[in-house]
Amino acid sequence: MNMKININADVGESFGRWQMGSDDELMPLIDSASIACGMHAGDPSVMSGAVKRAIKYGVSIGAHPGFNDLWGFGRRAIRMAPLDVEHLVLYQIGAMQAIARAHGAKVAHVKPHGALNNMAHDDTELANALARAVHAADSDLIFVASVGSQMAAAAKSVGLRVANEVYADRRYGAAGQLLPRERAGALISNPAEAVAHVLRMIQHQAIFSIEDESVPAKIHTVCVHGDGPHALSIAAAVRAALNQANMRLVSLDRAVE
């Protein structure tokens, strides 16, 4: 096997005096960083720090826009008008672009966060709003989306490149959708299990559900969450396993070529 693959993770999720994640340890284990944009996590100084850290480790920079909900960490569904979502996401991407620019860097991808990502998975209107926002911010941006999501379709329809994503630490339902966090078995905390889960999906280029159904899928990137207690060990194990399987770990633009 000599395939290209990318590992991405959410980083920059601290806020003010509150720390989250271990970005310094995680950065060397990933290829692309999705940096929180101040609405669900990540104040402007945290964003700047995350950009610096990404540059230091040669990790490409992504914007990770979410709902305007610090208390809920962007994980609560909020029923906003699609146009408001479009503006909210554009706002966050722009903020991240300026902060990246200040460090001589560029935002390479966008990945919606949390409940926004979950809602837009199936909601065409929301997905279109997100695609328009990303395209308007920079038509060269890569949209990181779950396989089979409305977001992947919407992003393609406006001419954006799409990176299909699978999660190393999350189980799927029958249609290839993420199981909600509160569902039993939804979260994978064992690194060996995460490795098996990832390798199987990449080798078969398919998503496997918790009930073992499969949905064919071209896979460009593997997400490891940055904030769980097992984030580092899962990321390290997945990276080692992908290397060992002779996959080429590449940046997102190479992965989607």
Next chain:
Amino acid sequence: MNMKININADVGESFGRWQMGSDDELMPLIDSASIACGMHAGDPSVMSGAVKRAIKYGVSIGAHPGFNDLWGFGRRAIRMAPLDVEHLVLYQIGAMQAIARAHGAKVAHVKPHGALNNMAHDDTELANALARAVHAADSDLIFVASVGSQMAAAAKSVGLRVANEVYADRRYGAAGQLLPRERAGALISNPAEAVAHVLRMIQHQAIFSIEDESVPAKIHTVCVHGDGPHALSIAAAVRAALNQANMRLVSLDRAVE
């Protein structure tokens, strides 16, 4: 007299369901709009609406970043670390740039808002933080600053163009600084008085204090506030008077040439 001059105003200061100002009436009376960036006023959808309106009226677009304080409308001094201010301002400019870009427009200037503007008037460290943020966002941006302020000096020192600003509706102290809003006589609400105040400053290229001292000043732009009860009548009167005095009302980049 055949001088160039610019009129700017703060716009886009509504938030969600709360309206402020009469942007549709004000836009035809100004040359440059300083649009609130979501922190002290202006949600992302209000920002987008303000950009559209500016384009419609041929008014150039500016970012008007302020402290993160909706309750205080950015008018309360907040003692932040200069580096945090730098990131906060960069964040807001970037957000505005993306929203402008989505409408095919460009942010042409930056003017700090409220207490941030007041504090950076005399605070070199803050002024430098602002200048760095503006320069990092786009070195072609024009920094709109009060005459004689630390901001004007800081912006020049990083190579930014500076537009010197006077207020049509505010009185000055002896050193050319704005009198605080709560001081008697600080606010001008009578259009005829505002006109006399503006014409005198432009004709003498000097700032006149409430006690009638003068400080020489090259003046590029006149600010009329967008949110007071007299905003429209003052803007209309000042514009008419400047036209009548055969001044050329121009965009900021022409004004600072």
Next chain:
Amino acid sequence: MNMKININADVGESFGRWQMGSDDELMPLIDSASIACGMHAGDPSVMSGAVKRAIKYGVSIGAHPGFNDLWGFGRRAIRMAPLDVEHLVLYQIGAMQAIARAHGAKVAHVKPHGALNNMAHDDTELANALARAVHAADSDLIFVASVGSQMAAAAKSVGLRVANEVYADRRYGAAGQLLPRERAGALISNPAEAVAHVLRMIQHQAIFSIEDESVPAKIHTVCVHGDGPHALSIAAAVRAALNQANMRLVSLDRAVE
């Protein structure tokens, strides 16, 4: 006809420099005021001002807690854990109680705002969370709830007094639920129509849907919204009509006796 009835309205919906509603004109036209508690509208100083105004006009004071969403004015559904909603509402009621106490007054009722009210209409878990919060804050509080809602049931089940509410300016669906604001015909802006709507519901002690079905309902209070352009004229017309029909306009505790 010599029935008791109460008129309530939402007030205190300004925030910082943003004004909303005409509380001074509305207060003389109502019996009970539901005051925003700082999360969707109403900062602490606005809350204090609203309490003073209610006392001045002999209007009884209610807490009007909503989602933590200034941008959306509490009108966006947010999927929160019921326990978080319980704490959020308790928090807001407590804040209002302290501000009332500072003016020598007491919070007499609680009415959930906007999307929170809409969601809890049919959601038993949310309704129970609200009832628990209100009861914990003060078991003497009256819960103002739409007729037939899960909130009315939940409030009764914990031993709270419930005031059944109808809207003067909103149309209903077949099951007695409020039509969503965006539905054609949902909003009533004509005072004469509002009067006819209210009188018919009170006289028949039933809710009439937009399709003219009726649902029997004991009605204790009529809500007029405080923030629409027709708020004052509707409130004045409804009050005059109820007086003319010889109804006794009373406080909520009298209405629910």
Next chain:
Amino acid sequence: MNMKININADVGESFGRWQMGSDDELMPLIDSASIACGMHAGDPSVMSGAVKRAIKYGVSIGAHPGFNDLWGFGRRAIRMAPLDVEHLVLYQIGAMQAIARAHGAKVAHVKPHGALNNMAHDDTELANALARAVHAADSDLIFVASVGSQMAAAAKSVGLRVANEVYADRRYGAAGQLLPRERAGALISNPAEAVAHVLRMIQHQAIFSIEDESVPAKIHTVCVHGDGPHALSIAAAVRAALNQANMRLVSLDRAVE
């Protein structure tokens, strides 16, 4: 020596998914807990959890109101009108009272947080605003204030009981004021040093400055910060030392008798 003394600490400083401090370990080491009220830290659910934990450990409950500034953790000076501060603090105390009441408990003291506490130390107007807010919320509340502060004077003048506080982990200036956190030597991180510092102040009933000047002071309570890396070891060491010195560790109302 058989004196009464109280140990207090700030707790409940987590927010949403962000954890801060080790409240479960700290609670057994203190007598009174100052719980953050949602503005600088502590969401409503965190507040409720902190109240439950205090009850479990027999620790009395205090409200710890601060500026409305999550990003700055309430440690940035914000120039608010004293009346707005009064309402903001009243709001927070009321919220905490309702949450305490829901658990069958009562708020026993109030201690202003961070920059608000620092500013009101010397600012008579602010101190009076705080005293009025506390008194209005409940005239039985104990105001925890630094020795010699304007707050102590203001609280006494409205008839509140005052608990004079010293810090185990902070050094003082010549007038008995706290040294700013950024000053060299301001923070004490060594438990043995903290113990010596505390014992000396209590035994001499005086505050000793970093330059060894002393200011006489009746001391009722010792504060250990809840959020530093040394919080637990300092609290444990101070408690053990006070016990060993035969002091009686008591609740605040006993301490101020």
